Amino acid sequence: MSRFLDEKYASLDAYVPGEQPQDKKYIKLNTNESPYPPPPSVAEAAAKAAASLQLYSDPECCELRRLLADELGVGAENIILSNGSDEALNFAFMAFSGGGVTFADVTYGFYRVFADLHRLQSHIIPLRADFTLSPDDYVDKGSLIVIANPNAPTGLVISLDDVEYIVKSNPRAVVLIDEAYIDFGGDSALPLIKKYDNLLVVRTFSKSRSLAGARLGYAIAQAGLIEDLNKIKYSTNPYNVNSMTLAAGYAAIKEKEYYTRANKDIIAVREMTAKRLRDSGFEVLPSNANFIFTKYPGFDGKMLYTSFKEAGILVRHFPGPRTSDFIRVSIGRKEEMDTFINTAVSIVKK
Numbered sequence: 001m002s003r004f005l006d007e008k009y010a011s012l013d014a015y016v017p018g019e020q021p022q023d024k025k026y027i028k029l030n031t032n033e034s035p036y037p038p039p040p041s042v043a044e045a046a047a048k049a050a051a052s053l054q055l056y057s058d059p060e061c062c063e064l065r066r067l068l069a070d071e072l073g074v075g076a077e078n079i080i081l082s083n084g085s086d087e088a089l090n091f092a093f094m095a096f097s098g099g100g101v102t103f104a105d106v107t108y109g110f111y112r113v114f115a116d117l118h119r120l121q122s123h124i125i126p127l128r129a130d131f132t133l134s135p136d137d138y139v140d141k142g143s144l145i146v147i148a149n150p151n152a153p154t155g156l157v158i159s160l161d162d163v164e165y166i167v168k169s170n171p172r173a174v175v176l177i178d179e180a181y182i183d184f185g186g187d188s189a190l191p192l193i194k195k196y197d198n199l200l201v202v203r204t205f206s207k208s209r210s211l212a213g214a215r216l217g218y219a220i221a222q223a224g225l226i227e228d229l230n231k232i233k234y235s236t237n238p239y240n241v242n243s244m245t246l247a248a249g250y251a252a253i254k255e256k257e258y259y260t261r262a263n264k265d266i267i268a269v270r271e272m273t274a275k276r277l278r279d280s281g282f283e284v285l286p287s288n289a290n291f292i293f294t295k296y297p298g299f300d301g302k303m304l305y306t307s308f309k310e311a312g313i314l315v316r317h318f319p320g321p322r323t324s325d326f327i328r329v330s331i332g333r334k335e336e337m338d339t340f341i342n343t344a345v346s347i348v349k350k
């Protein structure tokens with residue numbers, strides 16, 4: 001830290017992304033990326049767009065927004081595109097947090113960072129002992145509510161009825177449902193958008209569309225909330241999505257079949273992995289995402305993480321009273337998961 005950093009940021013604990021190691025080749029199961037690259041048409045579209053990089057990207061993202069809106073059955077005015085969904089989350093934390101923000105104790109770590117960055121009053125609500133969320137804890141909070149569904153790092157979901165109950169019981173505030181992993185399980189809150197002016201759904205192309213490196217996310221809501229988010233966007237970075245990413249996103253939406261198959265594979269491999277781990281004595285939370293959250297009796301999560309790393313496999317460990325026994329393991333290709341499972345068994349049998 002230099003002596004010039006503004007005091008208000010001095011104590012900020014920044015988000016720590018999963019490792020992206022350059023030292024050697026690992027089986028990389030630590031950041032919930034897709035194990036499959038995007039189809040060739042997506043890379044071709046991005047390369048074509050690269051030929052016009054002397055121009056700014058379209059700040060309104062018109063073409064991609066239109067296509068995405070058609071795909072989702074909403075209007076273009078119901079969507080804002082962002083530089084990864086992290087940016088849409090940040091915009092929402094800036095725009096709708098006048099009354100503070102409410103989120104679970106075990107959830108996506110960036111919520112706490114955004115809350116601290118913007119110096120918000122945070123209401124952190126413990127999940128139940130089994131990591132499920134109790135909807136009654138979220139009634140009429142008078143603050144922005146942020147819920148990841150499926151949740152990270154647990155992979156657990158809440159039902160659409162519970163989402164509606166929470167949205168309905170918070171007429172004074174925005175309820176943000178982060179659906180980064182919705183293509184791997186759970187029911188989307190999208191059908192509720194038309195009914196509720198306080199619901200904001202945030203999604204990403206990073207996981208189920210294999211575009212983590214392109215940085216493309218979006219938020220869906222009634223036009224009023226989207227206008228508010230645009231106000232923040234145009235006050236920070238009007239060209240927030242670059243033209244190669246816009247082209248890649250457009251091409252990706254056209255490749256429905258490819259992604260449907262890839263995501264189906266990921267779900268099948270997830271179920272196979274969970275079963276084989278359980279058969280070997282691991283506890284595995286029922287996941288609806290492209291990762292699993294697992295532990296082995298008598299083993300500390302950090303110890304597991306280190307043993308896997310020594311064996312050339314990267315997983316994620318989250319220190320903290322409720323999570324430190326666990327590791328989060330992204331679902332890779334079948335062969336990678338075979339290696340992971342064999343390694344897991346040999347680590348715990350040692």
Ligand code: PMP
Binds near residue numbers: 180
């Ligand atoms: N929400 C959740 C729950 C996540 O796990 C992630 C991935 N780190 C994100 C949002 C952000 O993803 P991205 O910025 O790549 O869209």
